Amino acid sequence: MKYADEFRDREKAQILLREIRQLADSIEITKKRPLNIMEVCGGHTHSIFRYGLEGMLPPSIELIHGPGCPVCVLPMGRVDDCVAIAERPGMIFTTFGDAMRVPGSKKSLLQAKAAGADVRMVYSPLDALALARKHPDQDVVFFALGFETTMPATAFTILQAEAEGITNFSIFCNHITIVPTVKAILDSPDLQLDGFLGPGHVSMVIGNSPYAFIADYYKRPMVVAGFEPLDVLQSIWMVLKQIVEKRAEVENQYARIVPEHGNPPALEAIGKVYELRDFFEWRGLGSIDHSGVRLKEAYARFDAEKRYALPNISIADPSSCQCGEVLKGVLKPWQCKVFGTACTPETPVGALMVSSEGACAAYYQYGGITRQSPADADMVV
Amino acid sequence: MCLGIPGQIVQIDDHVRKLATVDVSGVRRQVNIACIVNEEHSVESCVGDWVLVHVGFAMSRINEKEAAETLKILIEMGEAQAEMDAMRMSARR
Ligand code: SF4
Numbered sequence: 014m015k016y017a018d019e020f021r022d023r024e025k026a027q028i029l030l031r032e033i034r035q036l037a038d039s040i041e042i043t044k045k046r047p048l049n050i051m052e053v054c055g056g057h058t059h060s061i062f063r064y065g066l067e068g069m070l071p072p073s074i075e076l077i078h079g080p081g082c083p084v085c086v087l088p089m090g091r092v093d094d095c096v097a098i099a100e101r102p103g104m105i106f107t108t109f110g111d112a113m114r115v116p117g118s119k120k121s122l123l124q125a126k127a128a129g130a131d132v133r134m135v136y137s138p139l140d141a142l143a144l145a146r147k148h149p150d151q152d153v154v155f156f157a158l159g160f161e162t163t164m165p166a167t168a169f170t171i172l173q174a175e176a177e178g179i180t181n182f183s184i185f186c187n188h189i190t191i192v193p194t195v196k197a198i199l200d201s202p203d204l205q206l207d208g209f210l211g212p213g214h215v216s217m218v219i220g221n222s223p224y225a226f227i228a229d230y231y232k233r234p235m236v237v238a239g240f241e242p243l244d245v246l247q248s249i250w251m252v253l254k255q256i257v258e259k260r261a262e263v264e265n266q267y268a269r270i271v272p273e274h275g276n277p278p279a280l281e282a283i284g285k286v287y288e289l290r291d292f293f294e295w296r297g298l299g300s301i302d303h304s305g306v307r308l309k310e311a312y313a314r315f316d317a318e319k320r321y322a323l324p325n326i327s328i329a330d331p332s333s334c335q336c337g338e339v340l341k342g343v344l345k346p347w348q349c350k351v352f353g354t355a356c357t358p359e360t361p362v363g364a365l366m367v368s369s370e371g372a373c374a375a376y377y378q379y380g381g382i383t384r385q386s387p388a389d390a391d392m393v394v
Numbered sequence: 395m396c397l398g399i400p401g402q403i404v405q406i407d408d409h410v411r412k413l414a415t416v417d418v419s420g421v422r423r424q425v426n427i428a429c430i431v432n433e434e435h436s437v438e439s440c441v442g443d444w445v446l447v448h449v450g451f452a453m454s455r456i457n458e459k460e461a462a463e464t465l466k467i468l469i470e471m472g473e474a475q476a477e478m479d480a481m482r483m484s485a486r487r
Contacts, residue, residue, distance in 0.1 A: 054396070056397045059397075059471060060467075063470070063471050063472075081396075082396075083396070109449070110476070110480055134480065134483065135480075135484055136450060136480040136483065136484040137425075137449045137450025137484065138449065138450070139424075139426065139450045140450065140484040159396065159449075160396070162396050162398075162448055163448060163449050165451065165453075166426075166448065166449045166450060169426055169428055169451065173411065214397065214398060214446075214453075217454050240397060241463070241464075241467050242467075269460060270446065270456065276429050276454070277432070278428050278429045278431070278432070279453070282428075369472065369473070370396065
């Protein structure tokens with residue numbers, strides 16, 4: 014009840030919820046099993062838990078919290094590589110604050126900092142470049158991560174470094190791309206998905222056309238959604254409407270931010286500096302073909318992977334960790350064996366507990382730590 | 395990082411490098427505006443624009459009302475504070 018009062022337009026939310034219930038009831042499948050709708054973006058996950066949206070939906074709709082939190086899917090081996098770079102003498106290692114506490118196999122960046130490495134939090138890759146200008150006698154590495162939302166920022170920063178002829182700056186590129194990942198999830202036999210909420214801010218950069226295969230080939234509805242609670246509800250409504258009308262299309266609920274063809278200058282910068290990797294390792298999901306990017310050969314001097322010898326070892330997640338199952342939506346966060354006991358935001362075992370966009374941390378923060386489904390809680394509008 | 399934060403462009407700092415100062419609820423810092431500039435919208439005409447800022451880059455123009463609503467939601471979600479702290483920490487070096 015308490016979160017519903019904060020809705021931008023409470024009445025509209027109630028009308029939407031009523032219509033969602035009616036639509037869900039009219040869908041044949043819901044007599045046998047709930048409809049599974051995956052929100053791909055961590056921002057949606059955060060919003061869904063923050064506003065208790067799961068509990069407001071009828072039990073015939075299950076929200077599956079997808080892999081769209083870049084911090085949460087960082088594999089341990091990559092964190093170890095970060096620590097190895099950060100511990101080099103004379104190095105200034107820069108990172109977004111979110112990535113500081115992601116556990117590596119031995120330590121996190123925060124622990125490396127405590128042990129004496131020069132690890133600095135920056136708000137923007139531009140700040141990392143500014144540090145390189147300020148300390149010409151030291152090497153500065155920026156830990157680049159994120160989906161297409163932050164990819165252009167790193168690309169423009171590289172182009173700027175090139176234009177200025179800065180030689181002591183490089184990036185450790187961990188940018189990942191959403192489309193192959195959604196495809197891998199659709200191909201996974203574990204999971205029956207009926208529709209998707211598409212990532213708003215990734216789409217702001219890439220537009221809607223890259224998702225066409227979801228509708229055309231997999232015949233699933235995809236609605237690119239804003240992250241406000243009403244946006245999420247309206248997008249769920251749009252997905253259901255497609256299912257009822259037996260359509261599978263890519264629709265844009267977030268047109269106020271997402272242009273049909275994305276952002277041309279951002280796409281141009283992306284195309285200039287990055288190329289697809291053959292595969293990239295995801296925490297919990299394993300290796301996914303073409304799901305990551307690296308710098309093109311022309312920018313090799315800005316590539317920390319080429320400049321420094323890295324351990325580059327793939328390390329299995331701890332056996333107690335069930336992040337993979339949660340990421341694929343097979344388990345709910347509270348069903349993980351260590352949820353709320355060994356694994357909490359203060360002492361994360363898995364990365365889903367680190368960022369507020371991770372399903373486990375979001376559920377821990379807003380859903381209470383008792384192992385109960387939010388549907389049991391009194392959160393109905 | 396992924397949600398961004400709305401702010402208003404208050405001045406152009408560097409025309410060539412497309413850098414401008416943005417005001418995010420009183421916190422000012424320099425951002426890159428390359429993604430919101432095009433043939434119809436010159437660097438100069440960005441002053442006064444409300445924009446969604448992601449990690450130091452203005453990624454999208456938005457209207458003022460939208461900016462206010464988005465900020466309200468980000469505050470409720472506890473995202474605004476973290477974002478603004480990070481901005482403040484590294485603002486205007
Ligand atoms: S509770 Fe911790 S270990 Fe379990 S899935 Fe969530 S983040 Fe992973």
